[in-house]
Amino acid sequence: MPLDVPSALDDALRALLPVHDILDGRVDDVDPPAWCVDRGWVDFLLGLGDDELARCEAGGLAERAPDLDGAPASLVALAAAVTTSTQIPVLDAARHAPPASALRSVRERKREQLAALLGAVAPMAARAARIVDVGAGEGHFTRLAAELFDREALGIERSAVSVASATARAASRAHEIDAPGSVARFVAYDACREELRFARDDLAVGLHACGEVGDRLITAAADARCEVALVSCCLQKIAGSVRAPLSRAAARLALRTDTLGLTNLTAQPVGVETTIEATIAARQVRFALLQLLRARGVVLDPGEEMRGINRRRARKGLRDVATMALALRDLPAPTDAEIAHHTEASRRLYGVIRRLSLPRSMLARLVEVAVVLDRAAALVESGARVTVATFVERAVTPRNIVILADR
Numbered sequence: 384m385p386l387d388v389p390s391a392l393d394d395a396l397r398a399l400l401p402v403h404d405i406l407d408g409r410v411d412d413v414d415p416p417a418w419c420v421d422r423g424w425v426d427f428l429l430g431l432g433d434d435e436l437a438r439c440e441a442g443g444l445a446e447r448a449p450d451l452d453g454a455p456a457s458l459v460a461l462a463a464a465v466t467t468s469t470q471i472p473v474l475d476a477a478r479h480a481p482p483a484s485a486l487r488s489v490r491e492r493k494r495e496q497l498a499a500l501l502g503a504v505a506p507m508a509a510r511a512a513r514i515v516d517v518g519a520g521e522g523h524f525t526r527l528a529a530e531l532f533d534r535e536a537l538g539i540e541r542s543a544v545s546v547a548s549a550t551a552r553a554a555s556r557a558h559e560i561d562a563p564g565s566v567a568r569f570v571a572y573d574a575c576r577e578e579l580r581f582a583r584d585d586l587a588v589g590l591h592a593c594g595e596v597g598d599r600l601i602t603a604a605a606d607a608r609c610e611v612a613l614v615s616c617c618l619q620k621i622a623g624s625v626r627a628p629l630s631r632a633a634a635r636l637a638l639r640t641d642t643l644g645l646t647n648l649t650a651q652p653v654g655v656e657t658t659i660e661a662t663i664a665a666r667q668v669r670f671a672l673l674q675l676l677r678a679r680g681v682v683l684d685p686g687e688e689m690r691g692i693n694r695r696r697a698r699k700g701l702r703d704v705a706t707m708a709l710a711l712r713d714l715p716a717p718t719d720a721e722i723a724h725h726t727e728a729s730r731r732l733y734g735v736i737r738r739l740s741l742p743r744s745m746l747a748r749l750v751e752v753a754v755v756l757d758r759a760a761a762l763v764e765s766g767a768r769v770t771v772a773t774f775v776e777r778a779v780t781p782r783n784i785v786i787l788a789d790r
């Protein structure tokens with residue numbers, strides 16, 4: 384059944400707003416946060432065995448809570464509310480797979496997303512005078528939309544390097560198929576710092592448009608009353624420290640960047656880039672790094688320990704990232720004793736943090752859904768007919784919810 388945006392948003396807000404204290408109380412050390420103590424959840428969470436903890440992290444506490452012996456009733460009730468409010472229907476649209484020759488050097492998972500999104504927008508693309516792809520990246524969607532729908536297509540992208548490679552790729556493809564008319568154009572343009580404006584007969588598209596770019600796209604599309612296809616991504620990438628809601632219906636939904644960042648941690652049994660075990664091991668390494676840096680007298684907030692270091696690097700282990708993090712601060716390399724001490728301490732302490740973090744992590748998909756529904760509601764309020772659905776499996780991309788607005 385299609386999702387009714389206003390009532391789905393209402394459900395999501397009813398589940399989310401009363402647990403704002405949980406969202407605001409990230410667990411960064413072993414002291415149980417007030418939200419956990421006050422609700423009487425500490426003993427239950429700390430009593431979870433290692434296997435059950437791993438299952439909760441892989442499948443999500445919302446799914447596991449009803450089957451867990453001794454789970455507090457208030458936790459089970461919250462789990463049920465999360466489960467209900469995060470049910471998103473699967474999009475009912477045929478894929479529109481481009482020819483293999485148009486997809487050279489496009490990764491498999493991106494191919495899946497492109498085929499699904501091209502299929503989803505096909506009716507709107509057929510009516511549009513122009514397709515505008517915001518945050519176009521390497522320009523795959525823009526290029527393919529121009530070719531498959533025989534439409535003018537413009538890719539807006541902040542990175543001049545990506546614009547250059549997208550332009551070259553589109554030109555080479557147009558030459559290959561001998562169809563210069565279907566060449567996509569790309570402009571280097573910052574859609575957040577410069578004005579973003581659509582025409583009434585544009586189709587505005589964002590495929591994994593980062594945080595603020597997605598909000599800008601929705602606002603500009605609502606102003607122009609044009610049609611929209613948006614897949615949201617990296618909600619925490621916003622200029623300020625708090626995201627203001629776009630819709631009147633979600634007027635009370637102000638979310639901090641660290642809460643928005645939670646949405647990148649959504650539980651799923653098979654990690655997209657790697658296994659869940661490797662992801663958790665990498666988080667433990669980051670925790671150990673934080674402790675090591677603090678023990679060296681470096682003053683820093685959780686999350687800052689990896690500043691200047693690619694987050695994937697944590698998979699290489701504590702010695703590797705500690706050497707880099709200390710060098711970045713002009714400090715001597717870690718000793719064997721430091722590595723051994725912080726590896727062992729983090730193994731013990733991080734088990735506590737993992738357990739105490741389960742309720743907050745359970746809210747990740749709910750926050751994502753609430754932001755998507757706020758965007759969708761802003762389009763509904765502008766008079767559009769809006770569909771919110773998953774357009775690919777979560778194993779293809781965890782950010783798999785599309786907003787389609789037609790007029």
Ligand SMILES: C[S@@+](CC[C@H](N)C(=O)[O-])C[C@H]1O[C@@H](n2cnc3c(N)ncnc32)[C@H](O)[C@@H]1O
Pocket residue numbers: 493517518519520521522523524539540541542545572573574575576589590591592593596616
């Ligand atoms: C996650 S990538 C998605 C790229 C592409 N749409 C895809 O799906 O492969 C987001 C893109 O948005 C671009 N971007 C981020 N902020 C932007 C802004 N303010 N204006 C224009 N592009 C931006 C980034 O450079 C990046 O290429």
